[in-house]
Amino acid sequence: MSYTRKATFAPQPSTVRGQAVHLGGDPKGANFLYTNGRAVIIRNLENPAIATEYSGHSAQATVARYAPSGYYIASGDVNGNIRVWDTTQAENILKTETKVFAGRVNDICWDHESKRIIAVGDGRERFGHAFTFDSASSVGEISGHSKVINACSIRQERPFRAVTCSDDMTVNFYHGVPYKFVKSITDHTRFVQCVRFSPNGSHFVSAGMDGKIFLYDGKEGNRVAELSAAPNSHTGGVFSVSWSPDSTQLLSSSADGTVKLYDVAAQQVVSTFSPSDAPGINDQQVGNLWQGQHLISLSLSGDINYFDRSVPGKPSRVVKGHQKAITAITFAEESKTLFTGSYDGRVHAWTDGRDGGLDIAGAGHTSQVSVLASSKGKIYSIGLDDITRCIDVQQQSYDAWTRSTGSQPKGLAVHGDVAVTSTIDQTLTVTKNGAQTGSLKVDYSPSVVAISRDGVELAVGSADDNKIRFYRITGGGLEVSAAPVAHVEGNRGPVTALSYSPDGQFLAAADSQRAVFVYETKTRTVKIHQWVFHTARVNSIVWSPDSLHAASGSLDTNVEVWSVANPMKHISIKGAHLESVNGVVFLDNDTIASAGQDSSIKIWSLKHF
Structure with a gap:
């Protein structure tokens, strides 16, 4: 590779x-x-x-x-x-x-x-x-x-x-x-x-x-x-x-x-x-x-x-482009457009980069953009201004609606028109088209969230006991079940990133102790535990469209590309960014984009073994 x-x-x-x-x-x-x-x-x-x-x-x-x-x-x-x-x-x-x-x-x-x-x-x-x-x-x-x-x-x-x-x-x-x-x-x-x-x-x-x-x-x-x-x-x-x-x-x-x-x-x-x-x-x-x-x-x-x-x-x-650290990145597949958010609250849309990133029109975040997530022609975002916003991909402008998260948001996941946020006050909140349809108070610190590809399961990573808990999303995607239906506890540190594979078979979970674990979604058992080549907290984990590879970005400035079939073989992009790698996305099976604390975006072509 x-x-x-x-x-x-x-x-x-x-x-x-x-x-x-x-x-x-x-x-x-x-x-x-x-x-x-x-x-x-x-x-x-x-x-x-x-x-x-x-x-x-x-x-x-x-x-x-x-x-x-x-x-x-x-x-x-x-x-x-x-x-x-x-x-x-x-x-x-x-x-x-x-x-x-x-x-x-x-x-x-x-x-x-x-x-x-x-x-x-x-x-x-x-x-x-x-x-x-x-x-x-x-x-x-x-x-x-x-x-x-x-x-x-x-x-x-x-x-x-x-x-x-x-x-x-x-x-x-x-x-x-x-x-x-x-x-x-x-x-x-x-x-x-x-x-x-x-x-x-x-x-x-x-x-x-x-x-x-x-x-x-x-x-x-x-x-x-x-x-x-x-x-x-x-x-x-x-x-x-x-x-x-x-x-x-x-x-x-x-x-x-x-x-x-x-x-x-x-x-x-x-x-x-x-x-x-x-x-x-x-x-x-x-x-x-x-x-x-x-x-x-x-x-x-x-x-x-x-x-x-x-x-x-x-x-x-x-x-145009970012002056401050890029803190969030996502990819809109339908328009082949990258969206990035930064420490100063700005969001840009990128195609070929020739004229930099297009400013998103309308009133945006007033402080750091924490997470961006893409779904059905929309880009959802949360920021340290405690607001959830939505961007129309085609118009490249903010929608009129905004919703307060009530306290500092930590995680965001979307599926269709449904979005789930986790906040620092130990609350999981579900919205549909910007309107709140359910919330759940939990007895731990939810850090990151992910929704399964079929939209019926919510995975929640914890920042205090290192567990990943699973909830049912019921009522047509409008409510979260009151208690977790299961949990796993393979990770050794606070969970920092979660991602379901496109084929639905796996859940990748990264943590602050430099490890990435892969769990089978049906059995909730550890499939891969060998992805431990980072030397610091892992900030991002994403899957390739064919579910055969995953990529992670870390505080150690490196990007790692992993193979499901050969867990010990990987591509190490050392020093991918001058500072921490804050986000990674696959553009296709052989191309990834990474964004970092150095305010830059880099596109990498991969040659798999």
Whole structure:
């Protein structure tokens, strides 16, 4: 048995309100760079479904930049570490690691020779450092600021020049190499978020939360003009600016929810783009990139907006997805669509991943989505907002009805129009089409639930005595029998996942002690006890459509694919996700999708023995 990774639906860039996001571009123009969690994401501009990740950081990554040569990437994290790694091989071999200061790295810039790096951020003793990438030797001093430095830029030709900007409301200008402080520019009246040299080195610009954009001479650092004085300029703070490849135009992204295109020579706004008709907080534009013919801007929500210079107004394309950990996943067989829910309450629908995941329309969950379950063209969901909701698969929108679970929900199972939830107050509740038809108070802590394929039996896993209890669903699926008709107790830890096989013969039960047991449904005896290759809590267990295999995802970051016919043979997808694997589903007998704490979805092709 073997596997290959077929696709990666990457997470969106991490964003923080009030903080700029510095996107990186590939010198060849094919890819762009950003970070989410501990990962650096390398994503194709033309087809964002093509993505890879670098997972070498042990702390949250914050920024990444290609060297102009294209052979290396430098990435920084919240602990002040800069890792320089190879881009030419799949292993991304580490070249050097340097601790530049004791705090968050906000921006990184290479010189045009791909030899020297300036890194800036929030340190205790210093806010910036200039060094050679291969030996980490100092090549000057980044000084003159009294607060965190938000961005830096190096002139891409000789004579070497560098600029930095800071929360102390100044822009500092340096000569190099070695880099030394020359002067401090005090044109801004609020935090300065971004500075960028033009590709030809003739000018640089600064942008700040005062809504101002200033243009300066690239060699001497003298002020040339205030671009933001032009009519129709931004009305809010400016987070990010990017130059056109020919150094004649400038792209700016603002807290006012708009993206503007400036003609630098004419000092005029030539185009305005607005991703939303009524911009809210999540529509603030916090980062951008001009890469070849691609103009992109990043919303605070994580949406990546593509713009066409010839068509002002709305984005020509919007790539959506999760920014936070994916906590639930299910598959709608009839539409071949994946549905995923995340820690922040968002639910997305995925087909090919080319434009990311479609937002589900309507009022959704306000906190973590705990479970998603598919049945008859509907997706049922429960969340930590103590609400059960329903999504119409065809319309990809929430139904009008919602139902309170009364307390924090733990488990959800559906069959046809019938849904059963288990809650932390030791209650099992049955609903049909959103209306409650029965409930049962139990004397244990029900964790997870599953309904048999014929809809007449309910299996309930316990979080305290490790038992699985079975109940009859009677009255046309509208009531649960008052007492369990049987129970099994093979699992050695709290039951964390339950799944009936499609042919109805087996029930797979996973637990917190890394084991997966398979029980025969007729005899309620253990069929398989050898599925114990995980090393931590198992979060998910699902069956293939033909009932010959099962797949599980675990806190240990691995996905295991099991065989019923050969219980000791299995496929181990080690490190399937950077963090915990929170869910797995079969798309067909030979393909699975996994979702994890790293906010990504991965599609795996399997080759069974």
